[in-house]
Amino acid sequence: MGRLYLLPILGLLIGVILGLVLRVDIPSVYVPYLGIALLAALDSAFGGLRASLEGKFNDKLFISGFFGNTLMAAFIVYIGDRLGIPLYLAAVVAFGVRLFQNLALIRRLIFQSRGWG
């Protein structure tokens, strides 16, 4: 029972394999959208990991954040594209900064929980 936390990692692996096997053909026009959506998804995933380490994990918040951020990011890229403003840069910067912050916090939490420092 103690190794249940490996299940999400297993899910990740299955997802990767699924993507490699299915080889979904995305038109090159939509590749930037995919990239930003991916970044948002990564951000949400790390956010969720951090929340669970802090003991504040909320199922509904996590799911809604994941899908909401991902869709919102793709939408921002779309709007920027239409207006001729490189708004995707804002998404990249915002998600990038948050990703690093979350990673730093996760590192700190793991250190604390193990009593390493």
Next chain:
Amino acid sequence: MNEARRFLSPILVCLILGFLLSTAFYAQQRTRERVGQRKAELIEIIKSLEKERENLKKETRKLRERLRAYEKEAAAHEGILGSFTKELEELKFAAGLTAVKGTGVEVSLGDALQVPPGEDPNNYIIHDYDLRVVVNALWDGGAEAIAINNQRLVSTSAIRCAGNTILVNSMRLATPYKIRAIGNSERLYRALQENKDASKLLWNYAKSFGLIAKIKTLSHIKIPAYSGSLRVEHARAIKGED
């Protein structure tokens, strides 16, 4: 069971995340492959076309030589044809279809060796219009024949830009460019000095941007004959008018 259900949403999210990851990876790889392939194809096409042109040029040269031999032979036999042939030779000489030699000048133009960071690189390279300025100044100074990197300029020649190379007679030329002109050396040199654009390029810009610009007066220059096509397809002469 309750324990396992807590992990349901992370599992789902991780699954989607993994799927997005590999899909993005695959899409990116495919785009890169496609671009590389297209580039390679285009390079192949250009190479084969250039080869074809080389062959055609060789053939043109051969055919012109044969034509000349026929003309000579005919001239030796008949008087009236002889005078025609002489006239033909003169016209060919004027049209740039024969190699010529004489006194003249050579203008060397080349890109600057380096572009200082933050500067517009366009200022540091030789453009098609730079060559045109010099060539026009030389014609103005009474040049009788001009060649850029041994490409003879004739009435149909064009000097134009194509990407990062300059096309003269549809041949790609690269820096440094040697513009040779036959004519009165002094007059040619003076024409370069007196032409506003040419003097600005050769003396002012060259100095401030580090472009290569050298002018030599020469007593023996050889300029090759034009070797490209002269065919006119759509235009037709009007009879009885000047």
